[in-house]
Amino acid sequence: MQDKSLNILLRLKRSPFVFPLAALAALxxxxxxxxxxxxxxxxxxxxxxxxxxxxHIMSLSRRIVDAETGQRGYLLTARKEYLAPYxxxxxxxxxxxxxxxxxxxxxxxxxxxxxxxxxxxxxxLSELDQTLRLFDEGKxxxxxxxxxxxxxxxxxxxxxxxxxxxxxxxxxxDTAGRRDVFETLMLNRIGVATMSALSLLALGMYLRQTAAxxxxxxxxxxxxxxxxxxxxxxxxxxxxxxxxxxxxxxxxxxHLQTAREDExxxxxxxxxxxxxxxLTAAKLDAARIKSRxxxxxxxxxxxxxxxxxxxxxxxxxxxxxxxxxxxxxxxxLGLLAALEIQSREFAERSGVEVDCQLTPVKLxxxxxxTAYRMVQxxxxxxxxxxxxxxxxxxxxxxxGEARIWxxxxxxxxxxxxxxxxxxxxxxMRYRVxxxxxxxxxxxxxxxxxxxxxxxxxxxEEEAAPQxx
Numbered sequence: 001m002q003d004k005s006l007n008i009l010l011r012l013k014r015s016p017f018v019f020p021l022a023a024l025a026a027l028x029x030x031x032x033x034x035x036x037x038x039x040x041x042x043x044x045x046x047x048x049x050x051x052x053x054x055x056h057i058m059s060l061s062r063r064i065v066d067a068e069t070g071q072r073g074y075l076l077t078a079r080k081e082y083l084a085p086y087x088x089x090x091x092x093x094x095x096x097x098x099x100x101x102x103x104x105x106x107x108x109x110x111x112x113x114x115x116x117x118x119x120x121x122x123x124x125l126s127e128l129d130q131t132l133r134l135f136d137e138g139k140x141x142x143x144x145x146x147x148x149x150x151x152x153x154x155x156x157x158x159x160x161x162x163x164x165x166x167x168x169x170x171x172x173x174d175t176a177g178r179r180d181v182f183e184t185l186m187l188n189r190i191g192v193a194t195m196s197a198l199s200l201l202a203l204g205m206y207l208r209q210t211a212a213x214x215x216x217x218x219x220x221x222x223x224x225x226x227x228x229x230x231x232x233x234x235x236x237x238x239x240x241x242x243x244x245x246x247x248x249x250x251x252x253x254x255h256l257q258t259a260r261e262d263e264x265x266x267x268x269x270x271x272x273x274x275x276x277x278x279l280t281a282a283k284l285d286a287a288r289i290k291s292r293x294x295x296x297x298x299x300x301x302x303x304x305x306x307x308x309x310x311x312x313x314x315x316x317x318x319x320x321x322x323x324x325x326x327x328x329x330x331x332x333l334g335l336l337a338a339l340e341i342q343s344r345e346f347a348e349r350s351g352v353e354v355d356c357q358l359t360p361v362k363l364x365x366x367x368x369x370t371a372y373r374m375v376q377x378x379x380x381x382x383x384x385x386x387x388x389x390x391x392x393x394x395x396x397x398x399x400g401e402a403r404i405w406x407x408x409x410x411x412x413x414x415x416x417x418x419x420x421x422x423x424x425x426x427x428m429r430y431r432v433x434x435x436x437x438x439x440x441x442x443x444x445x446x447x448x449x450x451x452x453x454x455x456x457x458x459x460e461e462e463a464a465p466q467x468x
Contacts, residue, residue: 032191039184047177053103054170056096061163063089063096064121064156067128078135086128093121100166110166117162124159283311327372335368336360336395339375343393346379352388352408358395361402362458370431371395371404371455377424378406378451386410386449401437402457407450412443425451 070086073079097118104110290304330338336358343356363371375393382388388410395404425441432439432453443449 028191032188035188039180044181047174047181049103050170050173050177053100054167054174056099056103057163057167057170060093060096060117060121061160063093064124064159067093067125068156083132086132090125093125097121110169113162113166117159117166120159120162124156279311279315283308283315286311330368330372335363335371338372339393339395342372342375342379343391346383346391350379350383352382353390354393355390356393358393359397361395361397363402363455364435364458367402367435367437367455367458370435370437371402371453373431374404374428374451374453375406377428381424381449382406382408382410385413388448397457400457402455403452404455405450405452407448409448412445412447412449414445415441415443428453 066085067089070082070084070089073082073085097114100114100117101111104114286304286307290301290308293300293304327338327342329341333341339358340356343354346352347354379391382391386408388408390409392407393405394407395402397403428451429439429441432455435455437453437455440452441449442452
């Protein structure tokens with residue numbers, strides 16, 4: 001039996017009518033399917049339109065009830081919020097009537113019903129509005145008498161009657177449309193079944209070839225999967241190496257940053273202790289010499305006064321250098337005072353107006369130093385490149401973070417172009433991100449520059465030991 005089936009398939013495969021038969025069956029199947037599709041699509045579109053019309057008709061019924069409910073609620077409670085459904089209902093009724101008028105364009109019978117419906121709605125809404133006006137004017141007996149009459153019920157019955165007529169017509173359309181869809185689908189089912197049976201004859205001719213192609217495809221797929229697995233292993237290995245290297249570089253950079261700050265602290269201490277002692281001793285010696293000379297040598301006294309001024313300038317320079325190396329104001333007075341002092345000194349040195357508005361935030365000491373250094377670097381860049389006339393410095397607490405930014409009204413620059421002098425900005429970004437924060441730079445030619453940082457606040461469990 002199996003050999004006989006194979007012989008039949010071989011004969012059909014060699015027959016010159018197999019391919020034309022398959023092509024003809026496919027074309028017939030496509031034709032039947034496309035015809036049924038377009039007919040069903042048109043019928044479904046018509047059903048969608050009918051459904052939309054029914055929805056608008058039922059919406060009108062709901063809206064007039066909503067209007068009456070809002071009116072009764074307002075009359076009972078005198079609360080203005082009950083008027084919102086009333087006003088919304090009046091607006092939606094106009095929208096629904098406009099849609100129905102467009103939908104029934106060219107159909108005199110339905111247009112007449114819509115006109116009648118619009119007249120009844122307007123009359124009913126006018127009655128509701130008249131009742132509300134009497135209520136607002138304090139004419140209680142008048143509005144109660146108006147409400148207790150049967151006029152509203154009669155008009156509502158008329159509205160429901162017209163709505164029922166329109167709804168019944170749309171229901172008949174819906175039923176007819178569904179019947180057309182069912183008949184179209186049934187014809188399509190019969191045609192598809194017939195063509196499918198014919199197509200099966202042609203399909204059998206290519207079973208062996210399909211099996212061979214499937215086996216070849218499996219072999220190719222297995223080879224591709226093996227190669228992909230090998231590549232994934234290589235990528236994982238390289239990724240692990242890069243991750244380890246990045247971690248090492250991060251640790252090294254953090255170590256270098258810490259070492260740099262430690263070296264600055266050491267230099268600041270040496271300058272304060274040794275150079276400060278030398279300058280102070282020299283100033284005291286000059287004062288003693290000046291007091292002993294008295295008025296005997298005016299020229300020497302003048303020279304000693306000049307020398308004392310130079311020593312004072314040297315002491316001031318020493319203090320400024322120490323503050324740049326390791327700001328004592330940050331350690332002694334806190335971040336807000338340190339930033340205010342830094343802003344005031346920058347304004348005095350550069351002549352640029354600085355608007356400094358700061359609010360207290362709780363930060364770890366290393367994060368406070370990062371914020372201070374960021375503002376310091378921003379001031380340095382403004383003095384060198386910005387040609388600004390005004391600078392804003394802000395420190396606030398927002399969304400559980402400390403937000404600090406420095407904005408100037410200078411010449412700005414294009415952030416998409418790499419600059420040889422961008423090392424300071426890169427240093428800012430690294431310090432902020434190393435402390436778990438986010439750094440952003442905003443600038444454009446002629447629109448100034450703004451550097452921003454979002455820094456993590458001091459956690460409560462970290463704040464408790466510090467307070468203790």
